[in-house]
Amino acid sequence: MSERKVLKVLNGQTVTPPPIWLMRQAGRYLPEYRETRKNAGSFLDLCYNPELATEVTLQPIRRFGLDAAILFSDILVIPDALDRNVSFSEGKGPAMDPIDVDGIERLDMANVIAHLSPVFETVSRLRRTLPDETTLLGFCGAPWTVATYMIAGHGTPDQAPARLFGYREPAAMEKLLALLAEISADYLVAQIDAGADAVQIFDSWAGVLGEKEFEEYAVKPVARIIASVRARRPAAKIIAFAKGAGYLLKDYRRKTGADAIGLDWAVPLGFARDLQKEGPVQGNLDPMLMVAGGKALQDGIDAVLEALGQGPLIFNLGHGITPQADPENVTRLVQWVRSRGAGV
16 A cells, blocks of 8 residues: 555654645535536435545545545535435525424434445445545544534524523533434444545534533534544544634643644644644645635745644645635645645
């Protein structure tokens, strides 16, 4: 097997120039994705079609030669597998039946993994198809982030419905997060068994939580997932990304057991350096620079490399690439990281 640079970093090594992949690297900013999407039916149909999901996962690898491919799917396949009537509307985002205390009591986990079998087929196809040197990443949503959509029935700016639910119904919230952690661990183990080299846990709404709630809703459920995966697959490599957590990231790696922590673009680079002293970090270029391009993009890349390039770093954006991004800026990003990174 050729060396997989992302795995080397996840094992604590410094690789120069650092390996690079981008969150949401397969998606609407690519014309080839938009063409494939037309043939898929609904967005969930695309997620559950191994042939098409494999194709869109491979598209950015073919175009940019990135060091990792991330499975094309969505964090909300878990509530979909729990029969929450998930749908995606263009311009409106995801929607589902909102859940209440009684609904949490009635959740049935029996058919979740079977429902998600097309995802595991996609992972298997990808590992057979990808170049040996390309790391294959699986993923899931963190329990808190998935719960926010399940409780509100849709995305909201500050996740007030889920936060209120947690205050008013703490036992039900604890039960929902525990159940989602258990399902998510099973889901990640199945992805690893299908061929994923490493996995990432996305907590996209961690930043709306106060200190106490962050510990209860973001830290403990993710720690539960990681412990469950490691109990069954001790060699598993896991990245945890708690967007917006800020200073609360200080103990996040130690408390969750993650191999690497993802950093959003608002994390100060000085603080990021401190976090890197304890292990690998991933990030954290502002996704808007993929729209802006030019000198602003080059300066942003240089700042990340100068701050973090001398330690274990996976170069990435601080969140997903946006539909407005110019694919040519991705090409420039990859070239600049690899040329400038070599000189750090």
